[in-house]
Amino acid sequence: MGRISSALGLAMGALALAAPVSEAVADPVQGHAEYSVTLAGFPVAYLNFVTEVDGANYSISGTMRTSALSDMFSKTRGNASVSGALSKDRFQASRFSVAYTSGKKAQRTEIEFNNGNVKSATNTPERRKKGGDWVPVSAKDLRAVLDPLSGLVLPASGRACPRSLPIFDGQSRVTLHLSPKGVRPFRTKGFKGDAVVCSIRFDPQAGYRKGSSAIRYLKKLKSMEVWFAKYERGGYYAPVRVKVPTKIGQVTVTATRFGD
Numbered sequence: 001m002g003r004i005s006s007a008l009g010l011a012m013g014a015l016a017l018a019a020p021v022s023e024a025v026a027d028p029v030q031g032h033a034e035y036s037v038t039l040a041g042f043p044v045a046y047l048n049f050v051t052e053v054d055g056a057n058y059s060i061s062g063t064m065r066t067s068a069l070s071d072m073f074s075k076t077r078g079n080a081s082v083s084g085a086l087s088k089d090r091f092q093a094s095r096f097s098v099a100y101t102s103g104k105k106a107q108r109t110e111i112e113f114n115n116g117n118v119k120s121a122t123n124t125p126e127r128r129k130k131g132g133d134w135v136p137v138s139a140k141d142l143r144a145v146l147d148p149l150s151g152l153v154l155p156a157s158g159r160a161c162p163r164s165l166p167i168f169d170g171q172s173r174v175t176l177h178l179s180p181k182g183v184r185p186f187r188t189k190g191f192k193g194d195a196v197v198c199s200i201r202f203d204p205q206a207g208y209r210k211g212s213s214a215i216r217y218l219k220k221l222k223s224m225e226v227w228f229a230k231y232e233r234g235g236y237y238a239p240v241r242v243k244v245p246t247k248i249g250q251v252t253v254t255a256t257r258f259g260d
Helices: 002-015 212-220
Strands: 029-039 042-054 057-066 078-087 091-102 103-113 115-125 161-167 171-187 189-207 224-229 236-246 248-259
Touching: 115 189, 161 189, 171 236, 171 248, 189 236, 189 248, 224 248
Parallel strands: none
Antiparallel strands: 029 042, 029 248, 042 057, 057 078, 078 091, 091 103, 103 115, 161 171, 171 189, 189 224, 224 236, 236 248
């Protein structure tokens, strides 16, 4: 189940950010997104997100639970939230948190931001000591970064890809490089239309082990994809599908609901 958890964590990191958003208006507006996560075609988890925009401020809250099949190996439950302000070209977080339990293991991460820079990051319990090949996170790595929950919400006024997204999750600093792959039709509850397909290139910057086989695998991958759909009321793109090949099968995250 350890590999399944790792694959699921990767998919959540790329997609958990996928709650749709809406424009800054006088009255609060809520958007809803639900996702199914499969590994090699088998259901392994479900994600649920609610985004609220109130004037120039926004908040996103989400929950995650493993499927009945996955619960046979390790029952996992989690929740995440982020709040911040709308800027011209991005959702800029002020506070982010994620907590989960998996079997007897529990973990919580909290990050505070100030104008896009990391003010503080706390992991409870603290992450274990790293080996000699650990790439430490520097002060430079913590400047001008996005949180891992609202980092993939993209203004529709620009192109969904290509662009690069600097993400910090409380321990690791990575950059996701997006390149265009075309347009595909997509349909789910609340949405029917075209989705913009982008390839993803994983580029670790800091907070990882150089000798990690998982990191080497991800760096070499050329077939990761994210599909963005436009949330019309908000004028933003958000993911509706993510595909991540792993050594034990493909992880696919698909929106089963997207919109109001």
